[in-house]
Amino acid sequence: MVRIQLLLALLLVNGAALAAPSFSGKGHAEIRQQERAGNEAGDDLGQRYEGLLEGQINNGRLKTNAILMGRYRSQYDDAEDKVRDEMRSDAELRELYLTWSADRFEVRAGKQQQAWGRADYFRIVDVWNPLDLREFLLPYFDNYSLGRQPRGMLITDYFGDTWEQQLIIAAQRKTTRLAPAGSDFAANGMPATLPAVNEEGSGVDIGWRGKIFWSGNDIELYAFHGYHADEMLTFENAQLVREQPERDMVGTSLARPMGDWVLRTDAAHYWREGRQTASGIEDSSRTSALLGFDRVENEWTWNLQLATTHWYDEESNHDDVWESSVSVEKNWSRYRLTTGLLWLVNWVDDSSQLWRATVNYEFLPQWKVGFAAVAFDGKDDTQFGQFDNQDRLMLTLRRDFSL
Amino acid sequence: MKLLLKSAALTLLSLTMLPAFAVSEKSIKPEVLLEQVRDRDDGDDRRSRMILEQTMSDGFVRERELLMLEKKFGAERKAVLYFTAPADTAGTGILMFSYEEASGKDDDQWLYLPALRQSRRIATNSKEGPFLGTDFSFADIERLRVDDYLYEDQGTVEINGRTLHKIAAHTANGLENPRTGYSQREIFVDAERQLIMRDEFYREGRHIKTFEVTGLKEIEGYWTVTEAVMTNHVEGGFTRLLRKETTYNVGIAERLFNERTLRSGIQ
Numbered sequence: 001m002v003r004i005q006l007l008l009a010l011l012l013v014n015g016a017a018l019a020a021p022s023f024s025g026k027g028h029a030e031i032r033q034q035e036r037a038g039n040e041a042g043d044d045l046g047q048r049y050e051g052l053l054e055g056q057i058n059n060g061r062l063k064t065n066a067i068l069m070g071r072y073r074s075q076y077d078d079a080e081d082k083v084r085d086e087m088r089s090d091a092e093l094r095e096l097y098l099t100w101s102a103d104r105f106e107v108r109a110g111k112q113q114q115a116w117g118r119a120d121y122f123r124i125v126d127v128w129n130p131l132d133l134r135e136f137l138l139p140y141f142d143n144y145s146l147g148r149q150p151r152g153m154l155i156t157d158y159f160g161d162t163w164e165q166q167l168i169i170a171a172q173r174k175t176t177r178l179a180p181a182g183s184d185f186a187a188n189g190m191p192a193t194l195p196a197v198n199e200e201g202s203g204v205d206i207g208w209r210g211k212i213f214w215s216g217n218d219i220e221l222y223a224f225h226g227y228h229a230d231e232m233l234t235f236e237n238a239q240l241v242r243e244q245p246e247r248d249m250v251g252t253s254l255a256r257p258m259g260d261w262v263l264r265t266d267a268a269h270y271w272r273e274g275r276q277t278a279s280g281i282e283d284s285s286r287t288s289a290l291l292g293f294d295r296v297e298n299e300w301t302w303n304l305q306l307a308t309t310h311w312y313d314e315e316s317n318h319d320d321v322w323e324s325s326v327s328v329e330k331n332w333s334r335y336r337l338t339t340g341l342l343w344l345v346n347w348v349d350d351s352s353q354l355w356r357a358t359v360n361y362e363f364l365p366q367w368k369v370g371f372a373a374v375a376f377d378g379k380d381d382t383q384f385g386q387f388d389n390q391d392r393l394m395l396t397l398r399r400d401f402s403l
Numbered sequence: 404m405k406l407l408l409k410s411a412a413l414t415l416l417s418l419t420m421l422p423a424f425a426v427s428e429k430s431i432k433p434e435v436l437l438e439q440v441r442d443r444d445d446g447d448d449r450r451s452r453m454i455l456e457q458t459m460s461d462g463f464v465r466e467r468e469l470l471m472l473e474k475k476f477g478a479e480r481k482a483v484l485y486f487t488a489p490a491d492t493a494g495t496g497i498l499m500f501s502y503e504e505a506s507g508k509d510d511d512q513w514l515y516l517p518a519l520r521q522s523r524r525i526a527t528n529s530k531e532g533p534f535l536g537t538d539f540s541f542a543d544i545e546r547l548r549v550d551d552y553l554y555e556d557q558g559t560v561e562i563n564g565r566t567l568h569k570i571a572a573h574t575a576n577g578l579e580n581p582r583t584g585y586s587q588r589e590i591f592v593d594a595e596r597q598l599i600m601r602d603e604f605y606r607e608g609r610h611i612k613t614f615e616v617t618g619l620k621e622i623e624g625y626w627t628v629t630e631a632v633m634t635n636h637v638e639g640g641f642t643r644l645l646r647k648e649t650t651y652n653v654g655i656a657e658r659l660f661n662e663r664t665l666r667s668g669i670q
Contacts, residue, residue, distance in 0.1 A: 022670070026490035058670050101667065103658055115520045143518040159658055216511065218524060255524040257509070262524045296525065298532045333536030334459065334638055365465060366489055400490035 025055035025403030030396060032139070034075075037373065037391035042184070045392065046074035050139070052146075055403065061102060065112075067095040069146070076183070083182040087134060095150045106157040113150045114168060116209060116222060117266045118253045119290045120144075121344060122307040122323050124266035125222050125251040127207070128153065128168065130176040130229035136185040136387065138374060138394075141342065141356060149174050166209040175231045175244060188386045195233065198241040203227060222251040228273070234280035245274020245281050262294040275313060284313035303327040322347040336362040344384070352378025352385040370396040433554030433570040436592055441504065441547040443597055446625060446651035448474040453646055457537045460639030467492055467535065470669040474655050478503035480546065481660040485669040496665035498522075501546040510545060515665030522662045531584025538612065538633040538642040542583035551580055552588065560591065567591040567600055579606050596626045611637050623651045 029052075034045035049072040057064045070091035076083055097110025117125040121144075129148035131137065140147035152172030158165045179185040181192045205226025212219050227244040234243050251268030267289040275284040290307040309321040322345075329340040342356040355377070360370040372394045378385025455467045468488040474481050484497040494517035502508040512525040534541050552572035560569050572588040579586040587605035592598070602614040618630030627649050634641040659669075 024487070024493075026493050028490070056668075060670075063667070099667065103656065106663065106667070113520060118521075120519075145518055145520045148520075157663065159661065159663060164661070164663075216508075257511075257524065257526045260526055262526045264524065294523070294526070296532065299536070331536060333533060334640075336459075336463065336465075365463075366491060368491075402488060402490045402493070 021057050021059040023055065023057050023403075025053065026401065027051070027053040027403065028398055028400045030398040032394055032396045035393045037375065037393055042389070043075055045184075046077075048073050048075075048139070053403070061100055063099040063101070065095060065097055065099070066093065067150075068092075069094050084180040087180060087183050094146075104159050106159075108153075108155040111150045111152050111172075112155070113145060113148045114153065114155060115145075115148075116207075116220075116253075117251070118255050118264035119266045119292065119307065120303060120305060120327070121325055122290055122305065124288045124290045124307065125224075125249070125253065125268045127224050127226075127229070127247075127249065128170065128205070130174050132177040134177055134179045134183065134185065136179070136390075138392075142358075149177060162212060164211040166211075168205070168207045168209075170205040170226070173227070173244070174229070176229050184390050185387060188381065195240045195242055197231070198234070198236050198243040203246075216256055218253075218255040220253040222249065222253075222268070224249040224251075230276075232274055232276040232281045243281065245283070246272055247274065248272040258293075260295055260297060264290075264292045264294065266290045275311065282313055284311055286311045299331040299333060301327075301329040301331070320348075346378075346383040348382070350379050350382050350385075352376070352382035354384045366400045368396075368398045368400075370394075370398065372396070431556055431568070433556050433568075433572075434549055436568060436570065436594070437547060437549045437554070437590075440592065440597065440599060441549060444625075445473070445475075446623075448472070448652060448655040450648075450650050450653055450655060451646050452648040453644065455535065455537060456643040456645065458640055458642070465536075472655050472659060472664075472669060474657070474660060476657070476660075478506075483660055483664050483669065485664070493517075494668065496668065497525075498660065498662060498665055500660075504546075504548050504550065513662055513665065515662065520666075522665055531582070538635040538638075538640060539644070540584065542585070543614065543633065551583060557589075562591060562601065565593055565600070566595075567593055585611075598626055598628065609637075611635070617643075618645075622649050625651055 030050045032048040032050075034048060036042055036045060051070050053068045055066050068091075070089070072089040073087060076088040093111070095110075095112050097108050097112040099106065099108045113129040115126055116128065117123070119126070129151060131147055132149055137144075137147045151170055151174040153168055153170040156167045178187060178190065181190045203226070205224070207222065207224040207226070210221045225248050226246070228247050229244070231242040231244055233240055235241070236243075247270055249268050249270045251266065253264070253266050255262060255264040257263075267287075269285075269287045271285045273284050273286050275282045286309055288307065288309040290305060292303065292305040295302040303325070305325045307323045311319050313319075324345045326343045327340070329338065331338050338358075338360045340358045342354075344354040346352050353376075355375040356372060358370060358372045360368055362368050373392075374394070375391045376384045376387040378388065380386055380388070449472075451471045453469050453471055455469070457465045459465070466489070467486060469484050469486045471485075472483045480501045482499045482501070484499075486492045486495045496515040498513040498515075500511040502510065514523045514525050515521070516523065531540050531542055533539070534544055551574075553575055555571040557569040557571050559566050561567075568591070570590040570592065572590060574580050574586050577586060585604045585606055587608070589603040589605075590599055591601035593600045596619070598616065598619070600616045603610060604612040604614070613634045613636065614631065615634070616628050616631050618628065620627055620629045627646065629646045631644045632641055633644070
């Protein structure tokens with residue numbers, strides 16, 4: 001209720017100041033037919049429908065943004081005894097925030113998202129918005145912002161002559177949204193009923209980012225104090241409860257051209273980081289780093305990434321994690337055709353991988369048809385291997401429109 | 404899509420930079436003419452609304468609209484391109500810093516992708532690729548670099564009732580310039596209006612593209628290209644670049660030329 005009142009207040013403040021507001025908006029509608037690849041057993045995947053509306057009201061220094069989104073998945077229409085209702089359909093006001101801009105300041109308040117860092121897929125310093133993993137991000141590899149969960153935040157930017165500085169305060173708690181037990185992308189060991197949330201494990205996230213453009217280099221520094229995006233299981237008064245452990249992080253990013261390539265890096269040290277173990281939440285620490293290279297030439301786009309994480313705790317055997325990605329996209333603009341290949345690899349004790357191939361064709365202005373094939377590989381206890389029986393083919397029809 | 408977004412930002416510049424070739428009528432040495440074109444006075448800043456209309460060889464028409472801000476910072480020029488239509492491109496932004504040719508520095512460019520909510524640094528070493536999938540390349544729309552070619556004055560010709568200086572340009576070794584992808588050009592300059600009115604591009608002796616100014620208007624004392632066409636002789640098709648609204652010296656704030664504007668957009 002408090003959040004609703006806050007949002008209404010934001011709208012009223014903006015509306016009162018709107019002498020001659022301008023409006024711009026856009027959206028998309030999408031239908032996707034999904035099929036299981038190979039001879040894998042399982043329910044008919046059926047269709048997935050998605051609609052999104054995005055609007056912006058401008059009046060000088062004030063601006064209001066809103067994004068409304070709805071989804072429906074026919075696969076879960078008759079499977080309510082196996083999965084929670086959330087997988088059948090949902091609709092939400094994803095984002096609603098007010099922006100006030102001055103010469104050197106900008107303030108954004110409301111439900112929104114903020115991306116930190118230079119990495120794709122691997123979240124080295126991107127700590128603010130938890131992910132929605134109910135469909136393992138498969139619909140959102142190309143539109144990662146829809147895979148993030150917006151949350152209530154107050155973001156203040158100061159633009160100095162040399163440094164840009166950003167302060168973020170997020171009081172609203174959000175957690176990584178996992179696929180419920182019984183659904184296709186439910187993680188191994190996902191309980192049918194989740195334990196209660198430990199209310200004591202809640203608080204405010206606060207973070208700072210400084211940014212400078214120096215001698216051709218984009219350099220960013222980060223500091224964060226708050227809570228892990230993932231809920232973990234622990235015991236509280238002999239009861240199993242869910243809790244977001246605290247985390248503290250400092251990090252940095254760099255991006256700069258190197259000949260035909262662009263180098264980008266993220267690095268972070270979490271000196272306090274919770275980790276799920278069999279006995280509960282282990283108070284640990286870790287260092288993560290990513291090295292990436294991008295190249296765009298003659299309608300070819302290459303993205304290469306290698307990331308690693310080292311844990312400093314003593315109890316776990318999984319002290320090092322390696323991840324990598326290779327993405328190649330070719331835009332055949334003469335034929336309104338785009339093809340892409342993505343390869344994600346995760347290695348802890350064993351390696352697992354995800355392959356994704358796509359072909360998209362614009363057959364009319366703002367009308368696209370796309371085909372995608374996704375394959376998982378690895379042992380059952382690995383990140384991608386646990387979904388080894390979820391290989392699938394997807395045919396998508398999408399219409400983008402302006403409002 | 405990333406490439407498309409990237410090219411969108413650059414396309415805007417083409418309208419700006421190509422018509423910006425200023426020439427002194429009394430100068431006949433090609434290098435001097437083109438240096439004057441490169442350093443032409445386009446005002447302290449400029450705001451424009453641009454339309455990029457691409458007609459492909461099969462008749463498919465793709466149109467993009469964008470707002471563009473440009474500003475001089477001494478010998479440096481900065482530009483922001485913000486796409487407003489169509490829906491699948493709207494919200495994309497490009498930030499470009501162009502440095503003085505004598506400095507030897509490559510441009511710096513950033514691309515904002517609304518789908519990622521992040522800015523990406525763009526490598527600018529090679530610019531022969533198509534800009535937003537159009538018939539313009541990144542090299543076509545960047546700030547003129549005189550040192551890319553050797554020049555030869557070929558006298559004057561009459562085109563559409565105007566006397567134009569014809570300049571032949573070629574690389575020192577006769578091979579294609581690795582940054583632009585062209586080995587030879589024929590440039591037609593209107594010395595009185597201080598503009599390049601026509602530019603023919605060659606690769607390995609083959610005429611591959613022709614740029615032509617098809618609309619010109621004096622706005623607030625500055626000759627401004629309001630329409631230009633790039634015809635692709637290899638792939639077929641052409642791209643029209645329209646400048647619908649232009650205002651000069653409006654006092655565009657310096658603060659707008661950073662990544663913040665890419666995210667927030669131009670009003």
